[in-house]
Amino acid sequence: MRRAVIAFTAFLGGLIFLLAGPAHAGPADCQGLRGTLNFQGQPVNGARISVTTEDGKPVAEATTDAQGRWDVQVEDPGRYKVTLDVGSLPQNAEARGGTNVRTLSVYEGNCSTALFPLQPKGGGQDQGQQSDDNSAFWTRAAQLTFEGFNLGLIIALAALGLSLIYGTTGLTNFAHGELVTLGAILAYGFNAGMGLGLIPAAAIAVIVAGLLGYLQDRFFWGQLRRRGTGIIAMMIISIGVALFLRYLFLIVFGGQTEAYTQYNAQPGVQVGPISAAPKNFVAMGIELVVLIIVGIALLRTRTGKAARAVADNPALAASSGINVDRVVRIIWTSGGAIAALAGIMLGLSQNLKYTMGQEMLLLIFAGVTLGGLGTAFGALIGSLVVGLFIQVSTLWVPPELKSVGALAVLIIVLLVRPQGILGRRERIG
Amino acid sequence: MHAETMSTDRKAAALAAFKDLARDPGVPKPDPILVVDHVVRRFGGLTAVDVGHVEIQRGSITALIGPNGAGKTTFFNQLTGFDTADAGSWTFNGRSMNGVPAHKVARSGMVRTFQLTKALSRLTVLENMRLGAQKQKGENFWRALVPRVWRAQEDEITERAEELLARFKLDAKRDDFAGSLSGGQRKLLEMARALMVNPELVMLDEPMAGVNPALTQSLLGHVKDLREQGMTVLFVEHDMDMVRDISDWVIVMAQGAVIAEGPPSTIMSDQRVIDAYLGAHHDAPLSEGELEAQLQEAEAALEAEIEEETQK
Amino acid sequence: MDWITIFSTTIKSAVGVETVLYGIAAIGLNVHFGYTGLLNFGQAAFMGVAGYGLAVTVVVLGMPFWAGIIFGLIAAVILAFLLGIPTLQLRADYLAIVTIAAAEIVRLVFRSVQFKDVFGGSDGHRGFTEGFYALNPYPTGNYGFNLGPIPLFFNHRTMWVITVGWVLIALACLIVHLLMKSPWGRVLKAIREDEDAVRSLGKSVFSYKMQALVLGGVIGSLGGFIYGLGYASVQPDVFGTETTFYMYTMVILGGAARVLGPVIGSMLFWVLLVLIYGVLSEAVRVGYITFMDTNQVGALRWILVGAGLILLLVYRPQGIFGDKREIAIDAR
Structure with a gap:
C-alpha cells in the first residue's frame, strides 16, 4: 500500500516536470483597471473602453481581446472614470440599466475591476408596448430554457460519475471537478498543442481521462479502501487531490482563459425562438446520446445492473457474488471518461480555465444531492433541474447571482427532502 | 447468581x-x-x-x-x-x-x-459513564467555563460511575478507550x-x-x-x-x-x-435464502413505491 | 542565493499575520470538526461575514471601529444560526455540501455588482482600519532583533496586529481548553463518536451542535477581523472555499481535537510554505531552476499542500504530534 501511494504521488509529481511547458506569466504587478466583457456567456471582442480621471482628463483607451478582457495600467492611484463605448458593442447588446460609466478607486499596487453587465436589446423593461414585452419575455424564456438544458446536460455528465462513485464507495469526491477540467485541458493539449482537429482530440482526451480514472482507482482510491480508510478521511483526501490537480493544471496550462482552435466563433443559427451556435446543437446531441447510452448500459448490461446493485447495497451485492472491486473500477474508468467529456463540452460552450471544473463542482453536487446521493438516474434529473434553474432564473435574478439561486434551492431541497428526488429514506437502528 | x-x-x-x-x-x-x-x-x-x-x-x-x-x-x-x-x-x-x-x-x-x-470509542470508559448522568451543571456552556461550579457534582458522578463499573466488573478498564473493549x-x-x-x-x-x-x-x-x-x-x-x-x-x-x-x-x-x-x-433461525427473499420483497415494495411517487 | 532574506521571511512567518489569522480561524474549525465532528466546509464564510461586517459598518455606515467589531460578531452568530438550524439535522456528508454551498453564496453575494454599493464588488472594501491603528501603543518604527546575521523586524502596524492576534489566540485556546475539559466538551466529543448514543442518554444533540457551531464560528470570525485589519482590506475571493481547505490542512497537521493543534498546524503550514516558496523562487531567480518561472513556483507550493494533505491523512491522520489512539477522524 505504502508503495502504491508513493508511486501514485510520484507519478503525479512527475507529470509536473514532464508537462511543465512554456511559462505563462500572469500580471505580476498591477496598478490600474481591468475587466472582462461577456454577453450571453460569450466574450465580447473589440469593445472600446476609455479611462479618464475623475475630472475628465483622458488617461488611456483599451479594446477587449478575444477573451473579452481589457486592462489599463495607470501611473497614480486615485479615482478614475471608466466609460464603455456602447457603439462598439455587438449590435444586439446593450449595457444593463444603461450604465456604461463607472467611477472606481485604484489603490497602490492593486488592480480594480470595472464590470459592465450586458443584456440583449429589447430584453429591457421599458421598451415598446405590453404585448412586445410579453413576446420578448417568452423568447428569452425559451432561449434560457435551451441554454439551461445545455448546461444541465453537461452537469449531468459530470454528476453521473460522481454519483455512482459515491453510491459504490461512499466517497464524496471533491476532486471530481478536477476530472472535468482534466478532460477540457487534455483536449486542448491535443487540439492546440498537437494540432489535431477538436473531434479526434476530444476522443483521445476522453480515452486518456478514462485510463487515468482507472489508474486513480487502481493505485490510489482502491488501495485506500483496502486499508479501511474512513469515508470522512477519504473526503478530505479528495480535497488534497483536488488542490494537487488544480494547481498542477495552473502550472501546466497557466492562469489564462483559452478557447479551442476550432469551432470558436460560430455565427448563431435561429431555430424558432432560440438562437445558438451550431456547435451547441451538436454538443447537446452528443451529450444526450452519451447519457442515453450510459442509461441503457446501467439498465440492460450485466455490469450496469451490478453497478446499480453495488450502489444500492454494497454488502448485499458482494454477498450475492458481485465483484465489487471490479464494478468500482469500471465506474471510475467510465466516470472519469464522461467527466472529461463534460469538461470538453463545457470548454466548447464557455472557455477553458484551470478552475473551470472547480467552479462547476458545487453545481454537480447540487445536481447529485437534488436527485438523491448515489442514485444514477436521480443525478441525471437533478442536474437537469439545476441547469434549467440556473439559466431560467436569470429572467428575474441578475446573471452573476444565478448560482446563488441554485445553491439556495439545493439547501432548501435538502431541508424538505433530504433523500433527494429519487433517494430513499434511511432506516435508523 | x-x-x-x-x-x-x-x-x-x-x-x-x-x-x-x-x-x-x-x-x-x-x-x-x-x-x-x-x-x-x-x-x-x-x-x-x-x-x-x-x-x-x-x-x-x-x-x-x-x-x-x-x-x-x-x-x-x-x-x-x-x-x-x-x-x-x-x-x-x-x-x-x-x-x-x-x-x-x-x-x-x-x-x-x-x-x-x-x-463512544474514543472516550474512556469512565467518560462514557459520566456522560449518562443527568442535570449536570457543567453541561451548560457558561458554567462549563468555571470548573469550580461543576467540580463537586462531577466528583459525585464519578463516584456513582465507579460503583456501577465495579458492579459490571469494568472497573479495571475505567481509563481505557471504550473502543478497545470486547x-x-x-x-x-x-x-x-x-x-x-x-x-x-x-x-x-x-x-x-x-x-x-x-x-x-x-x-x-x-x-x-x-x-x-x-x-x-x-x-x-x-x-x-x-x-x-x-x-x-x-x-x-x-x-x-x-x-x-x-x-x-x-x-x-x-x-x-x-x-x-x-x-x-421450530427454534431454527431463518436461513440465508429466506432472509434474502424477505429483503428482496421489501426492496421490491420500496421500488414500486418510489416508481409510483416519481410518476406523479 | 539570498539565504538571509529566505530565513528572515521564513522565521517571521512563524508568528506573522497569516499564521495568526489562519491559526485563530482554524481553532474555530477544530471546535467544529475536531471536537464535534461537524464537517463545516464554510468556515471561510464566518471570516468573511466578520471582515465585511467590520468594513461595511465603518466604510458604508460611517460608524466607529468598535461598532464594526460588534456587527461583525453578530453577523457571525447569525450566520451560524442560518447555517445550523437547517443543516445540523442532516448527515455528515450533506452538512459538508450545504456548508460549502452556503459559503459560496456568501462569497458570490459579496462580489456581486448588484450589491456593489454595500459590499464593494470584487474589489471589496478598504479604509476601515484607522480606528484600530489609532489604538496602537507601539510608536512608529520597526521592532525586533537580529538573529546573528538574520534581521527579524516588524513595523509598528504589523506589531500591533500580531500582538492583538496572539492575545486572541491565547484567549481562544484557553476557552477551548476549559470547555473541552468540562462535561460540556464531553458531550461534544460524544456527539462526534455517535449522535444516537448521546440522544439516548438524554442530551439534546441539536442544541450542543448549535452551540459548537456558534462558538467555532465566532472564533473563526476573529480570524476575519485579523485579516481585514492586517491587510487593511477585505476582498470576497479571499474568503473562498480554498481558504477553508487550508484550514483543514492546518487542523489535521497539528492534530485534530487538540487544543494547540490548529495553532501549531498554522505555524508549520506557513513556515513550510514560505520556506519552499523562498528557496524555489530564489533558485529560479538565480538560475538554478530553469524549467519553471516564479508564478509556477507559486502554484507548486499549493500542489505540495495538496500532496501533504493526502500523505498526512494516509500516514499520520492523528497529525504530527497526535496520539494514534485518539485521532478524531475515523481513518484507521
Whole structure:
C-alpha cells in the first residue's frame, strides 16, 4: 500500500516536470483597471473602453481581446472614470440599466475591476408596448430554457460519475471537478498543442481521462479502501487531490482563459425562438446520446445492473457474488471518461480555465444531492433541474447571482427532502 | 447468581401480577408503566409496525420476540423518539410521549440501548459513564467555563460511575478507550451507562447479540438485577433460552403487529405463535435464502413505491 | 542565493499575520470538526461575514471601529444560526455540501455588482482600519532583533496586529481548553463518536451542535477581523472555499481535537510554505531552476499542500504530534 501511494504521488509529481511547458506569466504587478466583457456567456471582442480621471482628463483607451478582457495600467492611484463605448458593442447588446460609466478607486499596487453587465436589446423593461414585452419575455424564456438544458446536460455528465462513485464507495469526491477540467485541458493539449482537429482530440482526451480514472482507482482510491480508510478521511483526501490537480493544471496550462482552435466563433443559427451556435446543437446531441447510452448500459448490461446493485447495497451485492472491486473500477474508468467529456463540452460552450471544473463542482453536487446521493438516474434529473434553474432564473435574478439561486434551492431541497428526488429514506437502528 | 436468592420478592411480585392475565394481545396489566395505542409506521408501501394496544407491567421483565423483520427494532425506535410514527399514541407513566424527541424521552426515565452497540470509542470508559448522568451543571456552556461550579457534582458522578463499573466488573478498564473493549464488554458498558441516567424503564435491543458465551450469564444476572432495583425492563431477544430464563412476560410480534402475549413457560405452545412465528422450523433461525427473499420483497415494495411517487 | 532574506521571511512567518489569522480561524474549525465532528466546509464564510461586517459598518455606515467589531460578531452568530438550524439535522456528508454551498453564496453575494454599493464588488472594501491603528501603543518604527546575521523586524502596524492576534489566540485556546475539559466538551466529543448514543442518554444533540457551531464560528470570525485589519482590506475571493481547505490542512497537521493543534498546524503550514516558496523562487531567480518561472513556483507550493494533505491523512491522520489512539477522524 505504502508503495502504491508513493508511486501514485510520484507519478503525479512527475507529470509536473514532464508537462511543465512554456511559462505563462500572469500580471505580476498591477496598478490600474481591468475587466472582462461577456454577453450571453460569450466574450465580447473589440469593445472600446476609455479611462479618464475623475475630472475628465483622458488617461488611456483599451479594446477587449478575444477573451473579452481589457486592462489599463495607470501611473497614480486615485479615482478614475471608466466609460464603455456602447457603439462598439455587438449590435444586439446593450449595457444593463444603461450604465456604461463607472467611477472606481485604484489603490497602490492593486488592480480594480470595472464590470459592465450586458443584456440583449429589447430584453429591457421599458421598451415598446405590453404585448412586445410579453413576446420578448417568452423568447428569452425559451432561449434560457435551451441554454439551461445545455448546461444541465453537461452537469449531468459530470454528476453521473460522481454519483455512482459515491453510491459504490461512499466517497464524496471533491476532486471530481478536477476530472472535468482534466478532460477540457487534455483536449486542448491535443487540439492546440498537437494540432489535431477538436473531434479526434476530444476522443483521445476522453480515452486518456478514462485510463487515468482507472489508474486513480487502481493505485490510489482502491488501495485506500483496502486499508479501511474512513469515508470522512477519504473526503478530505479528495480535497488534497483536488488542490494537487488544480494547481498542477495552473502550472501546466497557466492562469489564462483559452478557447479551442476550432469551432470558436460560430455565427448563431435561429431555430424558432432560440438562437445558438451550431456547435451547441451538436454538443447537446452528443451529450444526450452519451447519457442515453450510459442509461441503457446501467439498465440492460450485466455490469450496469451490478453497478446499480453495488450502489444500492454494497454488502448485499458482494454477498450475492458481485465483484465489487471490479464494478468500482469500471465506474471510475467510465466516470472519469464522461467527466472529461463534460469538461470538453463545457470548454466548447464557455472557455477553458484551470478552475473551470472547480467552479462547476458545487453545481454537480447540487445536481447529485437534488436527485438523491448515489442514485444514477436521480443525478441525471437533478442536474437537469439545476441547469434549467440556473439559466431560467436569470429572467428575474441578475446573471452573476444565478448560482446563488441554485445553491439556495439545493439547501432548501435538502431541508424538505433530504433523500433527494429519487433517494430513499434511511432506516435508523 | 447471588441476585437469585435476594430477588425472590420482586420476581414473585412480578409473577403474581401476571398470574391471572388472559393470553390475548393487548391484555390490560394491573399497573402499566407504558401503554401503547395504535402505533403505525410505514416505509413506503411496507407497514413495518402496526401495534393495536400493548401495556408493559411496572417492575417486570418483559421480552419482545418475533421473527426477523417483525418490526421490533422499529417499534423500539417509535417508542423512544428515534423515529417518528405515522400514527398512534403512547403514554409513559401517564405522560403522552408521541412526538417527544429522543433526548426528552430518555430524560423522562425511558432509556434504551442499541442492537449494534454504540460505545463512544474514543472516550474512556469512565467518560462514557459520566456522560449518562443527568442535570449536570457543567453541561451548560457558561458554567462549563468555571470548573469550580461543576467540580463537586462531577466528583459525585464519578463516584456513582465507579460503583456501577465495579458492579459490571469494568472497573479495571475505567481509563481505557471504550473502543478497545470486547463486544461483550461494550454491551455491559452500554447497559451500565444507561443506568447512569437513573431510568425507570430500561429498553434493551438484543442485549445478547454478539456476546461471547462466557459473558452471557453475567449479562443475564445484570438484567435480573435491574428488576431487583425496582426498574422495569423491556427487551428484544432472539435467544429463546434467555427469554425463558429471565422474562416474566413475553410479547410476540409478527409482521409489525402484536399477535400474542403470555408467560414464557407457555408462550411457545401457543398456537398463534407456532403458526405465525415458529411455524415449520421450530427454534431454527431463518436461513440465508429466506432472509434474502424477505429483503428482496421489501426492496421490491420500496421500488414500486418510489416508481409510483416519481410518476406523479 | 539570498539565504538571509529566505530565513528572515521564513522565521517571521512563524508568528506573522497569516499564521495568526489562519491559526485563530482554524481553532474555530477544530471546535467544529475536531471536537464535534461537524464537517463545516464554510468556515471561510464566518471570516468573511466578520471582515465585511467590520468594513461595511465603518466604510458604508460611517460608524466607529468598535461598532464594526460588534456587527461583525453578530453577523457571525447569525450566520451560524442560518447555517445550523437547517443543516445540523442532516448527515455528515450533506452538512459538508450545504456548508460549502452556503459559503459560496456568501462569497458570490459579496462580489456581486448588484450589491456593489454595500459590499464593494470584487474589489471589496478598504479604509476601515484607522480606528484600530489609532489604538496602537507601539510608536512608529520597526521592532525586533537580529538573529546573528538574520534581521527579524516588524513595523509598528504589523506589531500591533500580531500582538492583538496572539492575545486572541491565547484567549481562544484557553476557552477551548476549559470547555473541552468540562462535561460540556464531553458531550461534544460524544456527539462526534455517535449522535444516537448521546440522544439516548438524554442530551439534546441539536442544541450542543448549535452551540459548537456558534462558538467555532465566532472564533473563526476573529480570524476575519485579523485579516481585514492586517491587510487593511477585505476582498470576497479571499474568503473562498480554498481558504477553508487550508484550514483543514492546518487542523489535521497539528492534530485534530487538540487544543494547540490548529495553532501549531498554522505555524508549520506557513513556515513550510514560505520556506519552499523562498528557496524555489530564489533558485529560479538565480538560475538554478530553469524549467519553471516564479508564478509556477507559486502554484507548486499549493500542489505540495495538496500532496501533504493526502500523505498526512494516509500516514499520520492523528497529525504530527497526535496520539494514534485518539485521532478524531475515523481513518484507521
